[in-house]
Amino acid sequence: MSAANFTTEIVVPPDLTAKRSWRSVKSAMMTGLMIASVLIVALPLVAVVWAIFSRGLGVAFHGFPAFFVDEIPVIARRPGPGMGPAIVGTLLATGAATLISVPLGVAGAVYLHEYGVTNRFARVVRFMSNVMTGVPSIVMGLFIYVTWTLRFGYSAFGGALALACLMLPVVIGATEQMLRLVPNHLREASYAVGTSKSRTILSVVLPAAMPGIISGSLLAVARAAGETAPLLFATGAATEYNPNLFVEANTALSLQIFGNATSSFVAAQDRAWGAALTLVLLTFVITLVARFVTARFARRR
């Protein structure tokens, strides 16, 4: 009987349409505001990329690959390629700086977070590392100039030292942050099967933090690749290839951008745009490669 009642009753469908209210108007306004902010934030980014590509593409890819392999003209007003030595110089200095700062920084952060924690020494080191993040890069360059370059002369290695000083606090900070994110229950699980602390850090904590450490270090590398001020003092200015890390003046893309852009010759200014594009592409490629490696690494686990 009751089942029959169900079917014969006229059921008014509930009204589920949205009602216009002050709350929905507010919601729409806020959404609009946020979209506007995103556009405003994106504007300078797009403008920078546009400027570099529109002015640099023609220079860098004219008679490809001449710009990327030829030596830098000694006479600045002569038009034409190239930036080969600067690319090598940038790779040398940044690569050496990475090799110095990443192992040191990661090891330092492991000490700070896993061993030192709150003891006085660790607190002092952490504080100094934070202070170092704020030191202007030109001061780092000056420091290396006084302690290294005056004694041993210009070289890509001097530049690498200055860059390493800049990268070190960034790597320490990023790594410590990542170690903090490794859940404690993973450490406990490792201890609970009778694994020593050092072994736990090597085979549980660091692998878990690795993707974050890599992307943090990468950020530092990308920043360092574009630094000009520290290299200015320590690297010198060469126009020829210098594949030797330790001897003789070298050059770098950032230095070439600075030098050529401040020149009064149009040919030199063009080369500066070409170098800027090259630097952007270089960091882009480094980032892509590292992302790829990190993804592979993460999938393996």
Added chain:
Amino acid sequence: MGSQDVDKGSVGGPVIRLPAPASSRRERPAPGPDAERNVVFALEKLEVYYGAFRAVRNVSMQIFKNEITAFIGPSGCGKTTVLRCFNRMHDVTPGARVAGGLRYHTADLYAPHVSATEVRRRIGMVFQKPNPFPKSIYDNVAFGLRSRGVHSKGELDTLVEKSLRSAALWEEVKDRLRASALGLSGGQQQRLCIARTIAVGPEVVLMDEPCSALDPVATAHIEELMRELKRSFTIVIVTHNMQQAARVSDRTAFFTTEVDAKFGLRTGTLVEYDSTEKIFSNPSDERTERYITGRFG
């Protein structure tokens, strides 16, 4: 009986020892000199401090070999705190300190020369939340073995299979040992954690609310497993579930919280420790009775 092969003599014995098949189900030893040999842990006025705060006071008890001992009691009464004393897990908690006597067979667990790592090789632990490493199933079980220098593939394969079989997980995972452990269900993950713990051949397995994150089916699985494992291991389990304690354990310890009237500090302490039958049918302490009948806590 089987007690001679794993009493104090084996404390300094071989590092890798697999669960020996138990010859028979052991009767609970009667109190007396014969029982002494079967005492795995002896607690004497144990106290635990977190900084200046005394979390647990005056716990004296004995835990027996090849038995399941359950710790029950309301939240904050110190069950887990006491459990973590057994494998020196408090060493990694800043500010935690253990006072009083705690002997493992005849050795003082907190003597200055005792290495916590060495202790944890003999006394394993399974945690409340399943916590497999973000590695493959195989690597999870092999982890403890590798970290103590077992690297031969054949040996690892054998031990991993044996441990997974003991944890009643082998049939479910044998075709995907290389898959990530995080892809397993909660109950499977917890059994994996048990396999990881017993892979290194401990004598004691401590379990801290191992089923609280699991559904009833997975819980039944783990309980069945515990009854199996008790033939080869001594098990101490902390549980919030009184039915679970009644179902699986041989002895039950009831803890409760005492509130200091002057400072309002809550300190956990042991109220009553006896055979599970006695605790659940005829407890001697009124507080135990109120707790198990659900009138308190």
